[in-house]
Amino acid sequence: MAYFVLPGKGKRVYRLAIARRIVDGTARGGRDRSPAGLARRRTRVLRRALRPSRRLRIGLGPWLRALPAQLPDPALTAMLARLDPHVRVAYVLRHMEGLPRYAVRDQLIELRVRDPWPVIRAADAVPPPSARRSGRFESALRPVRTRSAAPLVTAAVLTAALVAALVMTDDGDEPAPRAPRLASAAPDAWTRSRTLDAWPARGDLVRDRAFTGRASAAWEAAPADRRPGGTAQLLYAGRVDGAPLAVLRLGDQLARYTHGSLDVATAGDDPSAPIALGGGRYLLAPWDASPETLAGERLATSSGVTAPARAGTGCGRGPLFHVGERTVGDLGGPRATVLAYHSPDYRPARTERPARLGSEGQKLWNRLACRTEPSQPVSEAMAWNFWSGTVPHGGKHADWVCTRLTQIGGGATAGATLLGDKDGAKDKATGTCDARRPVSGTWWRAPSGRWYYLAAAGRGLVPHAEGVDRSTTRKRLLVAPGARPAPVTLTAR
Structure with a gap:
């Protein structure tokens, strides 16, 4: 994200090295994995990438040596370089990170954009480039070594020993709190009642309790005005374009959990309205099994999720x-x-x-x-x-x-x-x-x-x-x- 938001000046290798240095810099001082902590870190990354300091180029060697073998397609970075900085942020968040418009609006406000909607519309009106390959990086990046590894190994061993000692000697600690319980409708509940309560949980991560537990805990830790007042219903847990996504519901509130961040919106109680998952994909009601394109052809679905379906307009609506x-x-x-x-x-x-x-x-x-x-x-x-x-x-x-x-x-x-x-x-x-x-x-x-x-x-x-x-x-x-x-x-x- 930092790489694509940075101004498109200079060689791509330097741009990627600076981007990774920005991300590494925001991790210092602790690694808060809570939704609020991740949201704050994303804001810090975006602010530094929007206006990168010249000092980031000094001593860049360790980050240059840790570059992946393949860099993103230059067609995409060239297109982004021509955009206004805030429009570039909105484009990256909408069309590369897959965030919904309301989440992009909130992020732009955090970046002190006074009127975010024209910025979002401008980003949605940008035609995608005809890239030759995906803009995503390799999943495994080489580690950045800015100093000798010996002190780090020693520190790791001492820390592990200290933690072990604390675990063995401190028997009075409270057990770690469990994530709030999630409810799921029976797989055939929708055959007896066509309501949102009857939607079954779908997706290939439904049985991944660690992931769904993190999603539930993130909603439980949300601010009071967005926090659920009871047991949430799991509607979807799966991968959308490679990224894990969980969709939870309670009453007329819908929560989307992905990339460690949580977005909550009022979604109503319509039992049949498809739910936006990002990337042009929608989760259909279990009784809506045969969607069609606007031309009347069958629209492919898998586990209730449609193939990408995007509006044919410049603004994306x-x-x-x-x-x-x-x-x-x-x-x-x-x-x-x-x-x-x-x-x-x-x-x-x-x-x-x-x-x-x-x-x-x-x-x-x-x-x-x-x-x-x-x-x-x-x-x-x-x-x-x-x-x-x-x-x-x-x-x-x-x-x-x-x-x-x-x-x-x-x-x-x-x-x-x-x-x-x-x-x-x-x-x-x-x-x-x-x-x-x-x-x-x-x-x-x-x-x-x-x-x-x-x-x-x-x-x-x-x-x-x-x-x-x-x-x-x-x-x-x-x-x-x-x-x-x-x-x-x-x-x-």
Whole structure:
């Protein structure tokens, strides 16, 4: 991580040696393996790698002699070198360390980035390089020897003897506390009850009690506002792209434990929403066994985990795959979001059944996803393209969309967007909207330079505007000239 965050100057061998020296430097003074200790150490490593001191190049010989035989692909380091330093950090954490967006946000705040979301979006918009080989290092690095080995061996022997003596003579010590107990649902519980409580534990590390115990203990040691108040449920313990990962749940809280660090998020109680594991992989509900790609082809799964499925947008958010009659997408939360779409001809019905996104719905969400920045994780997102047509007075084709986001923690928000050219340069947010009776308006400047007030409403409604003169309405689009933008009261009838 330090290697990829360092400025891309000079030879790679020096860059790697400095990176390892930074990591070794943060280990001095103790090796705290608790989640909080590892998080603090990661922050120290990132701070030093962002602004490396020139003194790190002095006496670099021992670290140069300990370099691995093969260095990372130069295409990747060249790409990273062109990024802003904080964007480089976000890219490494998101796309190389596999951290979720909320964890990257917290880390950037620790690095004193005032507004982390634009940094994360910029990192997600960076296209990956066509690397010839993996960016990861060899698993076994040669030891760095900065002094004679004899004193170290002597110290190790004396320390071992002292520890042995303490163990034999101090019988009054309390036994080491055990990790909190984890619960697991019966393998067939989901056949009788379709709830999150019935999800079985899956993954190749489920029986590794040492690993799952560390994950449970890490959650138990978390700050009070994120600590579980009872026995946590183990949902997954396995390797994702080679890295061990545990996913625990208690109520509406979801904890991800990997690389010795813990991330906790509110994930709701939806029994079927896929859980993001990182790297584009998702853990499916046990009854959802046959996901499909957006093209309708089978998406491979193993032990309930999908093959990598990533949104085809520059920002990394958008539709992912179909599960049953639903289409799920990534809007930045710990679980996939169910996406819905209504065409301009749609009329609200009392009861509605889930439906997959067709080609038009996928295209619309590919545009909207990069504009959608929920303040909280979202369980469902609906986009109603309530008006589509050509804007008069020299305008081009446009779509007016009302987007409703249902938040995992409860509540919902809805906002309207006027989508212009396909390149998104003229997309414009036009305020809140009613997802059942959409109407929205905005002042618009024509190519001639004159101002007009435009408003549109959903099918079966007509927009009415107070505060403008000489308005005309045709095919649910209201147009009124104006000398300058002025306050307007808009309703739909």
